[in-house]
Amino acid sequence: MLPTPRAERFPVNTPAASQIFTTVLSQGPLTRLEVARRAGLSAAAVTKAVRPLIEAGYLVEDADAQAPPALGRPANLVRVDGGRALFVGIKVTGDEIIGVLTDLCCRISVARHTALTSRDLTAVLAAVADVVQELRIEADGFGAPVLGVGIAVSGDVDRGEGTVRYSPFLEWHDVPLAELAGITTGLPVTVDNDVRALTVAEQWFGAGAGLSDFAVVTVGAGIGCGLVVHGRVVAGAHGVAGEIGHVTVDPSGPRCHCGNRGCVEAIAADAAILRRIREATGVEVADTTEAVRLAHSGVAAAREAYARAGEAIGRGIATVANLLGPERVIISGEGLAAYDLFAEQIRDAFTAAAFGSAARCDVQTRPLTFEEWARGAAATAIQSFIRADT
Amino acid sequence: MLPTPRAERFPVNTPAASQIFTTVLSQGPLTRLEVARRAGLSAAAVTKAVRPLIEAGYLVEDADAQAPPALGRPANLVRVDGGRALFVGIKVTGDEIIGVLTDLCCRISVARHTALTSRDLTAVLAAVADVVQELRIEADGFGAPVLGVGIAVSGDVDRGEGTVRYSPFLEWHDVPLAELAGITTGLPVTVDNDVRALTVAEQWFGAGAGLSDFAVVTVGAGIGCGLVVHGRVVAGAHGVAGEIGHVTVDPSGPRCHCGNRGCVEAIAADAAILRRIREATGVEVADTTEAVRLAHSGVAAAREAYARAGEAIGRGIATVANLLGPERVIISGEGLAAYDLFAEQIRDAFTAAAFGSAARCDVQTRPLTFEEWARGAAATAIQSFIRADT
DNA sequence: ACTGTTCTTTTCCGACGTCAATAAAAGAAG
DNA sequence: CTTCTTTTATTGACGTCGGAAAAGAACAGT
Structure with a gap:
C-alpha cells in the first residue's frame, strides 16, 4: 500500500472499471454483455473500460471461444491474462515462512518453505526478504513483473494501516510490517490477517466467486x-x-x-x-x-x-x-x-x-494445502494492486 | 415501493445527495463542512446538494445555532425539518395492530392500537387501512402530507419485493403485502421484517447513528x-x-x-x-x-x-x-x-x-415501548422515501 | 482598518457512464 | 445468393456529477 518507487500501476482508477475487471477476474471468461449484466452497468461502459485493459495486456479476448448454440452475432469472450503479472504471497507462522509465486489469476507457480529460527522482527523481515528475493529470481523465467507482495499473519492485523497490532504467535505489538517489508523488498506490500486473506482468495478465485x-x-x-x-x-x-x-x-x-x-x-x-x-x-x-x-x-x-x-x-x-x-x-x-x-x-x-x-x-x-495460506496472501496483494474496495 | 399516483417524490436522486441528507438526518444538526467530512465528499458537493433540499423544505438552517468557541467565520448548522413530512408506521402482531404517525425525523406524534379479530389477509388489510385512515385524519392537524407507510411483520419478509414470504404468527405465505396495502391506502408502502425495521430506526434515529x-x-x-x-x-x-x-x-x-x-x-x-x-x-x-x-x-x-x-x-x-x-x-x-x-x-x-x-x-x-416497533416500520418508510440504499 | 481564520459559495472543468444509433457477425428464410 | 432476423459490440453525443481552486463572507483579535 505504500508508494513504492517506479512500481507499475494498474491503468484504471474509476470504481466502475475496477469492478468490471474484478468481475472478469473472478467469474472467468465472459462476454462483454454478460459482464455488463453482472456488474450492473451498460454494455457501452464495459466496452470502454475493457479497451485500455486489453491494450495494457491485463485482459485478452479468448479466441478459442466455445460457441454455445448461438443465434445472432457470436459473443467474444474476455478473460484476464494471468501471465501478465506476478505476485508473491507469504504466510508467516510461528516457525516457518511459506512463500508462493502466483500469476494475476492467483495460480501458484512456485512455492518456497523456509524455517524460521527466531521470531524477532528483524529475523522475520530478513527471512521474508530472502523468500521474496528467491521468488523474484524464479519469476524472471516467466517474463512477467512481480507487482506486489502480500503477507498473511495470524492475529489482529490492520490491513489499511499495514500494521500487525498484535500477534500472539510472534509476540508482536503494533509492528508496521507493510512499511518495513516494503523497504526491504522494494515492492508494494499488503498485510492482512491469515484467515481474511484466505477468504479473499475464495471470494475472488474460489468457491465464493x-x-x-x-x-x-x-x-x-x-x-x-x-x-x-x-x-x-x-x-x-x-x-x-x-x-x-x-x-x-x-x-x-x-x-x-x-x-x-x-x-x-x-x-x-x-x-x-x-x-x-x-x-x-x-x-x-x-x-x-x-x-x-x-x-x-x-x-x-x-x-x-x-x-x-x-x-x-x-x-x-x-x-x-x-x-x-x-x-x-x-x-x-x-x-x-x-x-x-x-x-x-x-x-x-x-x-x-x-x-x-x-x-x-x-x-x-475444499481441501487446503499449507501453501493455500500463502496464496491467500497473494490474493490480498492482487486486490490491493487493483485497489478495488469491493 | 410501488408507483403510486401523485405521490410526492423526494427531490433528489443522486447517491451523494441522498447520502448527504441521510447524514444530516441521522447525525443531527451539522455544519456543511462537517457533513462533507462524514460523508467523504467535498464541501462544494454539500453546498450544491443542500440548496435544493432547503428550497424543497426538507432541510433548514438552524438559526439559533449554538456557537462553540469559534475562530473564523461562524458555521451555519443544517438540520432536517421534521415537520416537513409525515409517515405512518404499522406493526402487525398476531392479535393487534399498532400504528404511529411520525414526522420525517421519526418522532412519534400519534399512536393507535386496534385489536385484530381475525388473521385473514382481508381482515388485516382492512384494519391496516382503517388505522392509516385514522392517522391521516390526525395528520391534517399538522399541516404536512403523509408520504409513506411502513409495515413491520415478524417472519420472513422480502422488503425489495414487498412480500411476506412466510409469517408463522399470521400463517401467511407469499403475500404481496406492499402492493395490496398500497391499493387500499393509496400511499407508497414498504414492508419489512419487524426486527430489521427496529434496527433501521436505531441506525438512523437511535443509538446506531x-x-x-x-x-x-x-x-x-x-x-x-x-x-x-x-x-x-x-x-x-x-x-x-x-x-x-x-x-x-x-x-x-x-x-x-x-x-x-x-x-x-x-x-x-x-x-x-x-x-x-x-x-x-x-x-x-x-x-x-x-x-x-x-x-x-x-x-x-x-x-x-x-x-x-x-x-x-x-x-x-x-x-x-x-x-x-x-x-x-x-x-x-x-x-x-x-x-x-x-x-x-x-x-x-x-x-x-x-x-x-x-x-x-x-x-x-434502550427501553422500548410497544409503539417503538411501529416506529421502526415508519423508519423503513422514511428510508424508502429517501431511497437511500445505504 | 487590517489580519488571520474558518466556513461557504461560485466557477470552471474533467471525467464518467448512459442513451440511442450504428456496425458487425452470424444463422434462417426465401 | 440475397435478404431478414437476432444478438453482440462500438461509437459519439450528451448530461450530470463531483472535485479543485479561488473568491467571498463573517467573525475575533490587534
Missing part, C-alpha cells in the same frame, strides 16, 4: 472463520471477527485456552482431538496423522473424538448461518484430511441446529 | 437480533438472519420450539421464564409483570429464572460480538422492564465469553 454473502471455516490447528457480508470481508471494529473457534457449544465441555469451556476450538482443533484420544486411551498420540490412522483402524476413542469435533464444527457453522444467513459455507483447512471421519457429524449437527431456511445454506468442503 | 457495524438485540416474547454490517442491515440469503434466539447456549437445556435444546430463546424469552418459575415453584404465573413482581419480592425461583435468562442473553451477545466485532450492541425490547433482574448476568456472561478485544464492544440498553 460471485457471491455477496458467504463464510469460510478453517479447521486445523485452530478453528477460524472468514466472513463476507454485503460483498466485503468483515474485519470487526476492534480487530476481532469470525471467531467461530470461541463460540460455545458445550458449557460443560473441556476448558479452552481462552478461559471458557466448550469452545469449538477446545473440541475440534487438532490439539483438542489429540488430547481427547490421550485422555480416553492413556496413549500419547504424536500428531494428527497418527490420530487419523488410529481412527481409520477402528480405535473407538479416536473415532469418537473426531465425531465430537464434527458435531462442534457443525454447530458452529449453524450459528454463523443463523446469524448471517450466508449463501454458502466453505469448510477448509488442513484438518480436512480427516474429513471422512466427521463429515456426517458436521452435516447432521448443522442441519439440526440451523433455524428454518438457514439450513438451505450450501455447505461445501 | 453514525455507526457502520452494530447489533440490536430484542428481548421479550422472543429473542431477536438485527445486524448492521458495513453500514447495511443484514437480510440473509434465504430470509434468515440475526437468529440469535436460536443460538445454543446449553445443549442440555430446555427444549425449544425449534426442536433443539438450550437455545437462548428457550431460556430467556418471556414464556421460558414463566415456565421455569412454574416448574420450580409449582405456581402458575400469569404474565411477566407478575414474574417481575415475584422476583422483586425475593422469590428465589423467580430471581434464578431471570439470572439464567441474563446469562443466556449475555452469551448470545458474546457470540455475535465474536463473529462480527460490532462497535456496539443495543439491548432493547419489552423484556427490559426486568432489566435490573438480569443486567449483571448479561454483562458478566458477555465479558466472560467475549474473545479478546471483542469485549471492548459497547453494550447499551
Whole structure:
C-alpha cells in the first residue's frame, strides 16, 4: 500500500472499471454483455473500460471461444491474462515462512518453505526478504513483473494501516510490517490477517466467486472463520471477527485456552482431538496423522473424538448461518484430511441446529494445502494492486 | 415501493445527495463542512446538494445555532425539518395492530392500537387501512402530507419485493403485502421484517447513528437480533438472519420450539421464564409483570429464572460480538422492564465469553415501548422515501 | 482598518457512464 | 445468393456529477 518507487500501476482508477475487471477476474471468461449484466452497468461502459485493459495486456479476448448454440452475432469472450503479472504471497507462522509465486489469476507457480529460527522482527523481515528475493529470481523465467507482495499473519492485523497490532504467535505489538517489508523488498506490500486473506482468495478465485454473502471455516490447528457480508470481508471494529473457534457449544465441555469451556476450538482443533484420544486411551498420540490412522483402524476413542469435533464444527457453522444467513459455507483447512471421519457429524449437527431456511445454506468442503495460506496472501496483494474496495 | 399516483417524490436522486441528507438526518444538526467530512465528499458537493433540499423544505438552517468557541467565520448548522413530512408506521402482531404517525425525523406524534379479530389477509388489510385512515385524519392537524407507510411483520419478509414470504404468527405465505396495502391506502408502502425495521430506526434515529457495524438485540416474547454490517442491515440469503434466539447456549437445556435444546430463546424469552418459575415453584404465573413482581419480592425461583435468562442473553451477545466485532450492541425490547433482574448476568456472561478485544464492544440498553416497533416500520418508510440504499 | 481564520459559495472543468444509433457477425428464410 | 432476423459490440453525443481552486463572507483579535 505504500508508494513504492517506479512500481507499475494498474491503468484504471474509476470504481466502475475496477469492478468490471474484478468481475472478469473472478467469474472467468465472459462476454462483454454478460459482464455488463453482472456488474450492473451498460454494455457501452464495459466496452470502454475493457479497451485500455486489453491494450495494457491485463485482459485478452479468448479466441478459442466455445460457441454455445448461438443465434445472432457470436459473443467474444474476455478473460484476464494471468501471465501478465506476478505476485508473491507469504504466510508467516510461528516457525516457518511459506512463500508462493502466483500469476494475476492467483495460480501458484512456485512455492518456497523456509524455517524460521527466531521470531524477532528483524529475523522475520530478513527471512521474508530472502523468500521474496528467491521468488523474484524464479519469476524472471516467466517474463512477467512481480507487482506486489502480500503477507498473511495470524492475529489482529490492520490491513489499511499495514500494521500487525498484535500477534500472539510472534509476540508482536503494533509492528508496521507493510512499511518495513516494503523497504526491504522494494515492492508494494499488503498485510492482512491469515484467515481474511484466505477468504479473499475464495471470494475472488474460489468457491465464493460471485457471491455477496458467504463464510469460510478453517479447521486445523485452530478453528477460524472468514466472513463476507454485503460483498466485503468483515474485519470487526476492534480487530476481532469470525471467531467461530470461541463460540460455545458445550458449557460443560473441556476448558479452552481462552478461559471458557466448550469452545469449538477446545473440541475440534487438532490439539483438542489429540488430547481427547490421550485422555480416553492413556496413549500419547504424536500428531494428527497418527490420530487419523488410529481412527481409520477402528480405535473407538479416536473415532469418537473426531465425531465430537464434527458435531462442534457443525454447530458452529449453524450459528454463523443463523446469524448471517450466508449463501454458502466453505469448510477448509488442513484438518480436512480427516474429513471422512466427521463429515456426517458436521452435516447432521448443522442441519439440526440451523433455524428454518438457514439450513438451505450450501455447505461445501475444499481441501487446503499449507501453501493455500500463502496464496491467500497473494490474493490480498492482487486486490490491493487493483485497489478495488469491493 | 410501488408507483403510486401523485405521490410526492423526494427531490433528489443522486447517491451523494441522498447520502448527504441521510447524514444530516441521522447525525443531527451539522455544519456543511462537517457533513462533507462524514460523508467523504467535498464541501462544494454539500453546498450544491443542500440548496435544493432547503428550497424543497426538507432541510433548514438552524438559526439559533449554538456557537462553540469559534475562530473564523461562524458555521451555519443544517438540520432536517421534521415537520416537513409525515409517515405512518404499522406493526402487525398476531392479535393487534399498532400504528404511529411520525414526522420525517421519526418522532412519534400519534399512536393507535386496534385489536385484530381475525388473521385473514382481508381482515388485516382492512384494519391496516382503517388505522392509516385514522392517522391521516390526525395528520391534517399538522399541516404536512403523509408520504409513506411502513409495515413491520415478524417472519420472513422480502422488503425489495414487498412480500411476506412466510409469517408463522399470521400463517401467511407469499403475500404481496406492499402492493395490496398500497391499493387500499393509496400511499407508497414498504414492508419489512419487524426486527430489521427496529434496527433501521436505531441506525438512523437511535443509538446506531453514525455507526457502520452494530447489533440490536430484542428481548421479550422472543429473542431477536438485527445486524448492521458495513453500514447495511443484514437480510440473509434465504430470509434468515440475526437468529440469535436460536443460538445454543446449553445443549442440555430446555427444549425449544425449534426442536433443539438450550437455545437462548428457550431460556430467556418471556414464556421460558414463566415456565421455569412454574416448574420450580409449582405456581402458575400469569404474565411477566407478575414474574417481575415475584422476583422483586425475593422469590428465589423467580430471581434464578431471570439470572439464567441474563446469562443466556449475555452469551448470545458474546457470540455475535465474536463473529462480527460490532462497535456496539443495543439491548432493547419489552423484556427490559426486568432489566435490573438480569443486567449483571448479561454483562458478566458477555465479558466472560467475549474473545479478546471483542469485549471492548459497547453494550447499551434502550427501553422500548410497544409503539417503538411501529416506529421502526415508519423508519423503513422514511428510508424508502429517501431511497437511500445505504 | 487590517489580519488571520474558518466556513461557504461560485466557477470552471474533467471525467464518467448512459442513451440511442450504428456496425458487425452470424444463422434462417426465401 | 440475397435478404431478414437476432444478438453482440462500438461509437459519439450528451448530461450530470463531483472535485479543485479561488473568491467571498463573517467573525475575533490587534
